[in-house]
Amino acid sequence: MIVAAIRAGDEQGMAQLYERYSGVVYSVALRVLGDTGAAEDVLQDVFMQIWRSPAAFDANRGTLAGWLAVIARHRAIDALRKRRPEVDIADVVVSCEPDLVRGAEWSRALGKIRGALASMPALQRSALDMAFFEGLTHSEISEKTGEPLGTIKTRIRAGLLALRKALKA
């Protein structure tokens, strides 16, 4: 397993990690930052953190793909706001199945997720985008859209549950 190799100090493990997951991390960072150079920096930063603290990822609690997507988002938002990292990656436990990144299964799963997003009401999808990719708080989204705070909260949660449901379908 890749993480086991990294924990053992095997530099080839990092090469494998890169082959498999660099696209995920880079894509999320690029979507958040809209800048290829900045996205590359986040990619380097996230992977080096794994090299330095491979124990931060707990394979028993979820998949590397989902975890990396969330960590990449947090680091990209930190970079966007030019602030020091606010979240310790070891504190982020992500329960996400299966370990999607390549192949036919991945394509099917990605189709389901994107399908669920496409079928969402525009306001709900927009709320998820603003919260996840733009790093806005629900208060900021409420101010931006003029909608009540409670409505924004409900939309975000409902949108996330819809993604979960779509993947299981």
Place this chain on the structure above:
Amino acid sequence: MSVHEQFAEDLSLYALEALGSEERRVLEEHLQGCAECRDELELMRGDLGLLGLSASGAEPPARSRQRLLDAVAQEPRGARLVRSGRKSGWWQVLEWAAGAAAVVVMLLLVRENTSLQRRIAGLEADSEAQQAQLAQAKELMASLTSADAEHFILVAGKTPPQPQGKALYVRGSGMLVFLAGNMPPLPPERIYELWLIPSTGAPIPAGLFKPGPGGDATVVKPALPAGVEAKAFAITVEPEGGSAAPTSAPIMAGARS
């Protein structure tokens, strides 16, 4: 999944790191004791992971791979162990210097400590000697001035007892002890006054006294200026309270013997 409904929406905001500090504090407190909500939080993060994965498709530039592997090679695992086990020359020099400085400081402290102990021992010895001298002086003084002290005046045979006084005077310190015997009783509201008669100048008051029933009296360490050369001592009878200068002729006087 049984999630506490009041926290359900906050869990998704928490997963997004979008919760305000107070709400975050309340939720974290709840999460500590609620396994269901912790599980739901992990699932929510999983949902966020799915949302992130939906952005997939971009690939980093080719150079990025080598950049990462170069960075990894420069930071081999266990680098921190290597650094702490085999330090650079400068660190070793600093460590040696710090160790040597510590030894020097320790030796200086030991030396200082020894010196201080010697000084303390010397002071203790001085103090003991002074205490002994003081005790001796106190004993002597108590004996001289005690009401129980018996006075014996030796005179030639068949000579009736005469008033007499003996002054012991140390000029350098101005210290005076005066002993008198056979002093005649005083008239009412009168007192004997002792005078130091200097080599030059007016008599200096050297204490007041009234004799006891047997005519004995002492004056111990009256206030006198130091260094005055005494030509003689004299006694006058003065009004109660004493005088600054003799108001009557001396009834007794004596030069240095």
